[in-house]
Amino acid sequence: MSKRKSPQELRSHRWLGVSDLRAFGHRSRLRQGGYDAADFAGKPVIGIINTWSDINFCHTHLRARAEDVKRGILQAGGFPIELPAMSLSEPFVKPSTMLYRNLLAMETEELLRSHPVDGAVLMGGCDKTTPGLIMGAISMGIPAIYVPAGPMLRGNWHGEVLGSGSDAWKYWDEKRAGRIGEEQWQEIEGGIARSYGTCMVMGTAATMMAIAEAVGMTLPGASSIPAADSGHPRMCAQAGRRIVNMVWEDLTPQKILTSAAFDNAIRVHMAMGGSTNAIIHVVAMARRAGLPMDMKRFDDISRQIPVLANIRPSGDLLMEDFFYAGGLRALMAELAHTLDLSCLTVTGKTVGDNIAGAEVYKPDVIRPFNNPVSSAEATAVLTGNLAPNGCVMKPSAADPRLLRHRGPALVFEDYNEMASQIERDDLDVTPDHVLVLKNGGPKGGPGMPEWGQLPIPTKLLKIGVKDMLRISDARMSGTSYGACILHVAPESFVGGPLALVRTGDEIEVDVPARRIHLQVSDEELARRRAAWAPPAPRYPRGYGALYSQHIGQADEGCDFDFLAPLGAIPEPEIH
Ligand code: FES
Numbered sequence: 001m002s003k004r005k006s007p008q009e010l011r012s013h014r015w016l017g018v019s020d021l022r023a024f025g026h027r028s029r030l031r032q033g034g035y036d037a038a039d040f041a042g043k044p045v046i047g048i049i050n051t052w053s054d055i056n057f058c059h060t061h062l063r064a065r066a067e068d069v070k071r072g073i074l075q076a077g078g079f080p081i082e083l084p085a086m087s088l089s090e091p092f093v094k095p096s097t098m099l100y101r102n103l104l105a106m107e108t109e110e111l112l113r114s115h116p117v118d119g120a121v122l123m124g125g126c127d128k129t130t131p132g133l134i135m136g137a138i139s140m141g142i143p144a145i146y147v148p149a150g151p152m153l154r155g156n157w158h159g160e161v162l163g164s165g166s167d168a169w170k171y172w173d174e175k176r177a178g179r180i181g182e183e184q185w186q187e188i189e190g191g192i193a194r195s196y197g198t199c200m201v202m203g204t205a206a207t208m209m210a211i212a213e214a215v216g217m218t219l220p221g222a223s224s225i226p227a228a229d230s231g232h233p234r235m236c237a238q239a240g241r242r243i244v245n246m247v248w249e250d251l252t253p254q255k256i257l258t259s260a261a262f263d264n265a266i267r268v269h270m271a272m273g274g275s276t277n278a279i280i281h282v283v284a285m286a287r288r289a290g291l292p293m294d295m296k297r298f299d300d301i302s303r304q305i306p307v308l309a310n311i312r313p314s315g316d317l318l319m320e321d322f323f324y325a326g327g328l329r330a331l332m333a334e335l336a337h338t339l340d341l342s343c344l345t346v347t348g349k350t351v352g353d354n355i356a357g358a359e360v361y362k363p364d365v366i367r368p369f370n371n372p373v374s375s376a377e378a379t380a381v382l383t384g385n386l387a388p389n390g391c392v393m394k395p396s397a398a399d400p401r402l403l404r405h406r407g408p409a410l411v412f413e414d415y416n417e418m419a420s421q422i423e424r425d426d427l428d429v430t431p432d433h434v435l436v437l438k439n440g441g442p443k444g445g446p447g448m449p450e451w452g453q454l455p456i457p458t459k460l461l462k463i464g465v466k467d468m469l470r471i472s473d474a475r476m477s478g479t480s481y482g483a484c485i486l487h488v489a490p491e492s493f494v495g496g497p498l499a500l501v502r503t504g505d506e507i508e509v510d511v512p513a514r515r516i517h518l519q520v521s522d523e524e525l526a527r528r529r530a531a532w533a534p535p536a537p538r539y540p541r542g543y544g545a546l547y548s549q550h551i552g553q554a555d556e557g558c559d560f561d562f563l564a565p566l567g568a569i570p571e572p573e574i575h
Contacts, residue, residue, distance in 0.1 A: 004248045007042035011142065011571075015116035016040060026116065040079040044247035046240070047117035048073075048080055049108050049133060051124045053087035058126035058205065059149055060196035061227055068233040069121050069147065072240020078119075078247070080240070083111045090127045090205075098475065099447030099547060101128040101135075101281075102560050108136025114572055118142060119247040121239055125149025125198045125227075130208035131281035134217060138253045138288040139563065143246040145346045146217040147239045148209035150227035151319035152197030162192045163312045164199035165479025169453065176423075177461045197227025200319040202311040203478035207274035208281060213328050214268035215285075216256040216345035220354035224327030226320050242346060251348060257289040260340040264351060266298055267338050270305035270378045271331060273314030275478025276392050276486055279379065280448075284557030290566035295390045295555050299381035299514065306372030307396050308334060310365050313481035314396040315373045317365055325365035329358035334366060376400065382485065384516040385525075386471070386497050386507065389489035389555045394481075395511055399467035402483035403511040406519075407432040407469065411503045414439040415451050423458045431465045434507045438498055439535070440474025441491025442551045442558050446538045452476035452486040469509060471516075473498055473554070485509065485516065487554035493535060494553075500528040 007013065015026045030040060048069055052062035070080040085107050088097040112120055120140070122133035125148050137144035155162025171188050174180045198205035209223035219239055225231045262282065269278055279298050286293035307314050309331060311322055322331075332339065332355045341352030360366045367373055376395035383390050395403055410433045412418035418437055421427055429435075438444070440451045451474040456465055470484045473491035490496035497518065501507070506519035518525075539545040550560040557564075 005250055010044060010247070011118050012045040012116040017042070044078045044118040044244050045116050046073045046078045046080050046119050046121060046243050046247070047112055047115060048082045048121045048123060049085050049111060050082055051085050051087045051104070051126070051129045051133070053089065055092050056087040056089035056126055057193070057196060058090070058152070058198045059087060059124070061232070062123050062149060065147070065233060065236045066123065068236035069123070069240040072237035073244055075237070076241040076244035078244035081115070081117070083115065085111060088126060088128045088132065095445060096447035096449040097128040098449070098558065101132045101558070102547070102563060103543065104129065104132030105135035105139070105563065108133050109140045112137070112140040112142060113569070119243045120144040121243050122146045123149070125205055125209055127204040127208065127277070130205070130212055131285055134212060135285055135288045135559070138257065138285065141252055141254060143243065143251050144217070144253055145219070145239050145243045145246065146212045147236055148212060148218060148223045150197050150209075150225045150229070150232050151200035151206055152193060153195040153226060153228055154200060154318050154320050155192040155194055157188050157191040161318065162188065163201040163318055163479070164192065165203055165477050166201050166312045166481065167192060169480060173456065173461055176458055195228045199479055201313060201479045202273055202275065202309065204275040204277040206319050207269060207272060207278045207478055210268055210272055210274065210328055211265045211278055211282060214332065215261045215265040216343055216351065217253070218346065220345075220347065221327050221329045224319065224323045226323055229323070246346060246348070249348060251346065254289065256344050256346065257285070257291070258343065259291050261343045262286045262291060262293060263297070263301065264339045264343055266301045267305050267335055268328070268332060269298075270302050271308040271335055273307040273309055273311065273373065273378045273396050276379065276394055277475055277478055279392055280475070280487065280554055280558050283555070284559045284564075287557055287559060287564050288566070295381045295392065298379050302377040302379040305335070305338060306369065307374045307378050308367045308369070308372055310367060310373050313479060314378065314394075321362070321365050325362035326358060326360045329355050330360045331366050333358040334360060334368065376403070380511050380514060382509070382511065382514050382516040386501070386516045386518040387488045388497065389553065391485050391488040391516060393483070393485045393511060397481035398483035402467060402469050404509070405434070405469050406506060406508040407434045409434050409436045409501050409503055409505045409507050411436045411501055412438065415449070418454060422455050425459050427457050427459055429457045429460060431460055431468060433468065435468060435470040436498070436501050436507070437470070437472035437474060438492040440472045441488070441493055442553060443538070443548055444491055444493025444535070445474060446544065446548065448475045448554065448558065450475050450477045450480070452484045453480040453482055454484070471498070471507065489553045489555040491553060495529070495532060495534060497525065499532055500525055
């Protein structure tokens with residue numbers, strides 16, 4: 001551990017500690033805010049990057065929780081300043097929050113850089129906020145701790161437990177098939193989201209919060225605490241106390257985020273049966289930290305780690321059950337023999353120290369290695385002539401009969417075409433067809449919307465078909481399930497082979513062999529390629545144009561090319 005910093009070595013000293021006209025201006029403005037020298041002189045200034053907003057109900061409590069964080073910072077002798085950042089509310093932001101993850105990362109980095117901040121508390125949880133905040137903090141490089149919003153309470157309808165997303169898809173299909181009516185549908189709408197907090201299935205939010213903890217960026221156990229539990233504000237205050245000492249210790253993300261730490265996080269991801277979206281985010285986070293990372297790492301680890309967390313969509317239960325069963329510390333203790341226990345974390349201690357003494361209280365929720373939730377892996381990365389740079393699938397959430405499948409393609413050129421066709425009773429489709437959606441990728445969506453769980457055609461739903469093979473360059477909500485092959489790279493919009501598929505082409509998928517193959521000759525594909533014309537750019541100006549020019553493909557983590565490299569950026573001039 002580095003020696004403790006002196007007050008003169010604090011970054012904020014340049015703004016607040018020196019004796020010149022600019023520092024006079026800074027201090028006089030703090031006094032304008034009612035603060036005195038005793039409040040800030042020689043103290044670490046902690047920026048609280050808060051993604052609370054009126055339109056993000058996953059983060060409703062973060063407004064109050066920021067006060068708990070401040071309480072902890074003040075107790076430990078720091079000076080808190082809250083810096084609001086974009087909220088990226090998953091249910092409301094269109095076309096996709098993924099379009100804006102990098103914008104949040106930029107905002108986080110630049111908020112920290114441009115203000116007199118020595119350390120950061122990152123408050124988020126709703127899907128893209130976790131990677132966005134952490135990517136920005138990595139690039140900024142000052143000590144940072146992540147405070148997860150925590151999952152909401154279980155949903156409830158007529159005594160049935162409802163899970164975010166997963167049960168919406170399930171009951172929507174029931175409604176489309178005529179098995180429930182409008183009144184029951186309305187009741188479900190009122191019962192599926194009962195409290196503030198993130199989605200409480202193993203969706204992207206729960207996955208990314210767990211990954212943030214496993215990689216060492218949260219306090220131990222923080223990611224499992226339900227948002228409405230009194231342990232949550234206590235964790236927030238503790239994080240506030242801890243960040244002040246992290247500043248004195250100069251415990252930066254760079255010291256925590258090693259290749260071994262990311263491997264630990266991927267192992268946890270697999271054991272949780274985590275969202276496929278996390279693959280994109282972890283690749284981006286690791287590359288921000290200057291580490292090599294690609295999708296193959298997930299496939300390699302997936303083969304070693306079974307799904308242990310019995311949480312939907314791979315299992316039956318919800319994050320609240322997971323918390324009562326011992327939470328992430330207990331799961332990591334179950335995985336301990338596979339983890340690098342020497343990795344450093346924000347506590348200043350190792351992963352091994354943090355999980356010492358953790359116990360599984362409910363072995364039906366957190367399963368032992370010899371009794372996993374699923375024998376199918378949580379993630380498979382396939383390659384072949386249809387996805388030369390890879391694509392991903394979640395075998396544990398798919399009908400096993402579709403893990404080896406060959407069938408004719410039914411191609412939709414874009415989402416609107418799919419939406420206009422899928423309900424048709426005369427659609428020429430059988431359960432053996434492979435549904436293909438184009439133009440759902442990073443540039444084509446744009447923003448890789450979560451369209452990858454294409455609806456089962458109504459005609460097939462009515463005869464009881466529950467799963468089909470579906471292929472796209474889009475993403476899928478972590479709350480979704482089904483034999484959906486996602487993130488096909490390169491995407492169709494930039495001329496990836498997916499752009500060349502036509503209805504009737506045979507597609508063969510062999511998940512155990514990690515293979516995806518379009519049964520069309522190379523000569524025919526070359527002819528189709530010669531006839532293919534790139535679509536017009538989506539955006540003529542603005543952020544969208546910047547995004548389109550610089551966004552990477554899914555296998556690269558979808559970061560901007562100018563943000564991804566590691567490297568010091570000059571500190572702002574203080575004149
Ligand atoms: Fe916010 Fe799912 S909508 S976490």
